[in-house]
Every structure is written in C-alpha cells, then in structure tokens.
Amino acid sequence: MKRTAFLLVFGVVLSFCEAQTDTGGEEGGEEEHVELFTTPQTKMGAATSDFGYNLFRTLASRDSATNVFLAPISVSAALTQLSMGGSERAQRQLFRALRYHTLQDPQLHNTLKDLLTAVKAPGKGLSTAARIYLDRRLRLKQEFFALVEQQYGVRPKGLQGVARDMNEVNSWMSQQTGGKVQSLLTSSFPRNFGVSTVSAAYFKGKWVTRFGQSGAMENFQVDGGASVRVPMMQQDNYPVKMGADSDLSCVIAQIQMQNDVSMFVFLPDDVTSNMTLLEESLTAEFVQDLSMTLLPAQVTLTLPALKLSYSTDLQPLLSDLGLSEWLADTDLEKISALPAKLSSVHHKVVMETAPEGNQYPGAASTPSHLTYRVDRPFLYLIRDEVSGALLFIGRVVNPKTLTM
16 A cells, blocks of 8 residues: 655745655565554444545535535445435445445344444534435335434434424434524425435534634735735644655645544645545545544644534435446335435535643743744645544635635
8 A cells, every 4th residue: 555654844844745655675566555444333433434525526526615524424424324215226325435345244133233323422523313204105114214313323304395394404403403503494395205314513623732823904815805804813832744745746734633633634735626636546445544644733723713604405315326226226125115216415514613622732932933924825624533534524625714
C-alpha cells in the first residue's frame, strides 16, 4: 500500500513526499499491503465513510461554487433500515452502494447498531436520527415495523400524505436531536408518496485546546469576488498535526477534539471553489493514512466560527451511486405486497463550532512561527478516531452565506 509521508520543516516550509515500501530493493516488487481496518466496528466505520465520501462527491459535483454539508452515517442508518424491507436481490444492490459488500459480516446490523451507539456517546458532540416513513395505502406489513424497531430502536411510521404529517415528522426529528434540528421538512409528503427516508444530525464538538480569541470579524477570500467579513477564532501555539500535499495542492491539518474526535481541514494553496481533485481523493483508507502520517506542530491557528444549517433531498443522487436499477424496482416485498418506490431521502444537518476547550495552549516565550490561516474556501471532515467513522463532511466556499 502506498503510504503518504508528510515532512514538516519548522520555520521554513511545508513539503510533501510520497514514500513507497521497499520490498527487498528489487525493481517491480509488489508493495506491502497493510490492513488498516481489523475489527468489525472499524470495517463498518470504513464502509459508512466510503459511502459518505461517494455521496458527498456526487452532491458536491452539482455546483462547485456552493457550500455543501453531510452527516453520512445518519444517511447510512436510514438506508440500512430500508434494506431490511427488500428482497435478497434488492438488498444486495443497496448493500453494494452502502459499501457493505466489502464487510462479509453476518452480524452487519448489530455491528452498525453498536457503531451508532459509540459515535453518539456523551461528549462526542453528535446527535443523529433516522427513520422510514411509508404511505399507509401500501397495505404495510407490521412484521417489518417490528423488525426495524427491534434492531434499531425506532419504528417506521405510516402516514397518509396530509398537511399534519409534516409537523409530525419535524417534531420527531427535533425531539431526537435535542431541539437542534428544526423544520426538516418544509412541505408535506405528496399523496401516494410511497416510501421516504429522513435523517438528521447535529454536531457541536469541543476542542481539546481552547481558542483565546473568538468572534473578531476578519476577511475571508471568496473565489471570483470580493472578500467577505466573517467571525474567526484564533490562538497562538496551538497543537495540531500537519502536512502539505503537492499533488492535491493543499495543506492539511488535523485538530483534536474531545472524546476521540478530530477535525481534518484541507486548505487549498490558492483561492478556488473548484476542489474536485481533492474531493476525488477522499477515501476511508486515505484519511486513516493521514491520521498516522501527519506530523505534530504548534501553529498560529485561525478558523472561521461555523454556524450552519443545510438540507437537501438526496434521492436524485442515488442513481450516480449505482442504484438506477434498484430505484426502478426497489422490490420492497417485506414492507408491502404492493409496488412501492422510494420517493425521497430527506437529510438535514446543523453544526456549530465554538472556541471552548478543556485546556489552554502550552506556554511559549514567542508566538508560533508557523501559521495555518483558514481564510479561503476549504474542505473539512469530522471523524471518530476510535472507529474511523466519518461523522460530518463539508465544503465551505463562502461562510457568509451559512445560516442557522
């Protein structure tokens, strides 16, 4: 396996090199393969992450000049619940898109349930919710309702496609996320809507190291336009792990959050909203490799103070994930004897960052001579370090347009 080595030259320059494993000094020798994911939970974390990266790339490709955010693990949870209602053929198709075909895990649902419990543990800052809604006219099979509830602790809900359904869905989502995700639906399901999944997530993690300065309005450069003024957090002598990738033309920083969560920030060298090459590089293996090869540094760190709310219907994207045939014939025989189609995959995320942390930066006689200033479009992800699961991913093109 190719390993990415990040060389940090303090006070001078950040440089990148790629090192290949020497297999005896002979040309043409095979590269050594290192298994990065060795337990059922880390393998599940890798699968849900790779599904998330694929989904993010598809969503981001709609328009390179927009902010985009996802909490992929909550979407995985919703679609996995739905898979329990399909025929064996339909389940195989959905599992391939969800990347479960790589797991060979006979206890797949138990593994996912344990992973969801782990990433939502107190202190990690994440709350998620996922549920299936179905048209009552489908002559629904109650065995499916009981099966999903027994496995995931949430019972699918039959609705009639009327105005009050919207309030019911929104109230449930708000309750499940501690009141942080409001108004997931902005209109009611249409009559004869078939099957719909809804998923939501709220994240507000705390840093290990706090920021001393917060809220100061500073310039953020926007591709093709004038700078915008946004609130920033800043701290000297901030501990990070760091490296530069010349192939991707970006500098990467890993910032530690509490309870084994971290944020990876990918900052392009130039002001650009086109991050296609960077987005294409993201895989569970690549990010795991980063976590092991980025080098410790102390920097003057400046980050935007993010407050965002983002919602979309992901159903139109599923064809690009290899599910065209499945969408045409979902074959949900365990849900209803009548034909049923997936009409929508509603998803909403809310996220905040704040300067708080549980420790102060280490004392130093002089400020950091390295700077990491996130003042132009960037990509970031939030990752659970124990399981490797991708919790949140976003592309920030213009933080001025973010809304809560």
